[in-house]
Amino acid sequence: MAETTQPGTGAKPTADPFNRQESLTADTFLRGLWQENPVFVMLLGMCPTLAVTNSAINALGMGLATTFVLLGSGALVSLLRHLIPKQVRIASYIVIIATFVTVVDYAIHAISLELYASLGAFIQLIVVNCIILGRAEAYASKQRLLPTLVNGLGMGLGFTLALLSLGSVREILGSGSLFGYPLFGEDFQPWLVMVLPPGGFFVLGAWLLLFAWLKQRRERRPLASAGATSHG
Amino acid sequence: MVSPSLPLIFLDAAVVNNFVLALFLGICPFLGTSAKKETALNMGLATMFVMVVSSIAAYGVNWLLIALDLEFLRLICYIAIIASAVHLVEMFVKKYSPALFRSLGIFLPLITTNCAILGLALFQTAKEYDFLQSLVYSLGAGTGFMLALLLMAGLREKLDLARLPTVSQGAAMTLMLAGLLSLAFMGFAGLGGSHG
Numbered sequence: 001m002a003e004t005t006q007p008g009t010g011a012k013p014t015a016d017p018f019n020r021q022e023s024l025t026a027d028t029f030l031r032g033l034w035q036e037n038p039v040f041v042m043l044l045g046m047c048p049t050l051a052v053t054n055s056a057i058n059a060l061g062m063g064l065a066t067t068f069v070l071l072g073s074g075a076l077v078s079l080l081r082h083l084i085p086k087q088v089r090i091a092s093y094i095v096i097i098a099t100f101v102t103v104v105d106y107a108i109h110a111i112s113l114e115l116y117a118s119l120g121a122f123i124q125l126i127v128v129n130c131i132i133l134g135r136a137e138a139y140a141s142k143q144r145l146l147p148t149l150v151n152g153l154g155m156g157l158g159f160t161l162a163l164l165s166l167g168s169v170r171e172i173l174g175s176g177s178l179f180g181y182p183l184f185g186e187d188f189q190p191w192l193v194m195v196l197p198p199g200g201f202f203v204l205g206a207w208l209l210l211f212a213w214l215k216q217r218r219e220r221r222p223l224a225s226a227g228a229t230s231h232g
Numbered sequence: 233m234v235s236p237s238l239p240l241i242f243l244d245a246a247v248v249n250n251f252v253l254a255l256f257l258g259i260c261p262f263l264g265t266s267a268k269k270e271t272a273l274n275m276g277l278a279t280m281f282v283m284v285v286s287s288i289a290a291y292g293v294n295w296l297l298i299a300l301d302l303e304f305l306r307l308i309c310y311i312a313i314i315a316s317a318v319h320l321v322e323m324f325v326k327k328y329s330p331a332l333f334r335s336l337g338i339f340l341p342l343i344t345t346n347c348a349i350l351g352l353a354l355f356q357t358a359k360e361y362d363f364l365q366s367l368v369y370s371l372g373a374g375t376g377f378m379l380a381l382l383l384m385a386g387l388r389e390k391l392d393l394a395r396l397p398t399v400s401q402g403a404a405m406t407l408m409l410a411g412l413l414s415l416a417f418m419g420f421a422g423l424g425g426s427h428g
Contacts (some may be wrong), residue, residue: 043403046263049345051256059265091315105307121354124307128345130260196418197254201411208404216399 032154059167066154245372257349280374
């Protein structure tokens with residue numbers, strides 16, 4: 001293999017403008033966590049986001065599984081980026097991603113049968129999570145191994161964070177517990193709709209409203225207007 | 233478990249366990265192409281077609297993989313089937329209706345990564361449906377997807393006329409609407425017996 005990509009030595013600069021290498025900064029990592037958060041900002045990967053966040057532990061499992069696939073496929077795509085012909089790249093990425101998803105699927109099956117049962121088909125559906133293919137196409141196919149890994153980790157953690165923030169809200173409101181530990185007393189009346197499908201839409205909508213409101217407030221602050229009413 | 237009858241499978245996939253509103257599959261095109269009723273209808277039809285084609289093909293491939301004892305390749309094969317089916321639809325639409333091709337835009341090739349389609353193939357395998365049952369299941373799922381898309385498009389067209397606070401414009405409001413729609417569909421739960 002001509003391309004061995006050792007992170008330390010750095011790849012040779014090429015004439016191709018699309019091959020612009022990004023230097024490794026803290027931003028490479030942090031971007032995925034906040035500025036370009038896949039769920040809250042880019043609205044990608046909605047299906048698993050809504051479907052498996054009925055409890056915090058499911059959300060965590062899904063987030064970590066996705067992060068693993070993101071890292072594995074990103075690394076392989078980055079290493080093979082000079083070998084994959086442009087015309088068949090999407091198909092190749094999908095096969096690479098599907099391979100890692102199969103690995104995760106079997107791994108979760110072996111580690112925790114309970115988690116496997118509650119996540120169900122959604123583990124295999126990581127294949128069609130747009131975040132992963134999007135990262136492979138937009139980032140991993142152009143960058144060296146190390147930035148890809150760091151960026152993938154940031155994105156994966158950002159995704160996990162978003163899932164957790166949805167999952168914990170839904171679990172606290174819908175079952176009165178967090179990670180399975182009851183938070184309230186005996187007489188807590190669960191808000192059942194929150195763990196059911198509509199709750200997913202409502203909680204995500206509420207988070208987006210909150211972020212939009214915060215953003216609007218920050219932009220308005222110089223004017224010191226009192227028009228910022230609460231829409232939480 | 234007794235294998236359910238065909239009308240029950242159809243009803244289950246289309247309404248009770250609606251792919252979009254109850255199982256959260258295919259949310260991206262649901263949010264992306266539901267702004268206008270016409271686009272929604274066309275997108276629904278294209279998705280339904282891909283669903284039926286890939287469901288038939290997935291049934292055949294699954295049978296072959298089990299015969300060859302290669303079940304761990306299932307996921308990769310399914311994805312390949314769906315990608316080819318989408319390509320077929322794309323060529324067809326481009327040839328017969330260029331206007332439709334333009335209006336669907338990027339969402340047509342993105343049907344490949346529509347989890348409703350892969351989900352359908354995976355569910356029918358998990359439920360061990362035979363050929364006829366798979367076919368009806370895919371038809372039901374397609375109908376359900378189209379129904380959800382059309383309802384949403386109707387709501388959003390009305391919403392355009394309403395005055396909203398600026399903060400809630402865009403994705404947040406759409407999600408809230410979807411939540412209400414999903415709440416309405418929960419009324420169908422229990423119709424057609426228990427399922428898991």
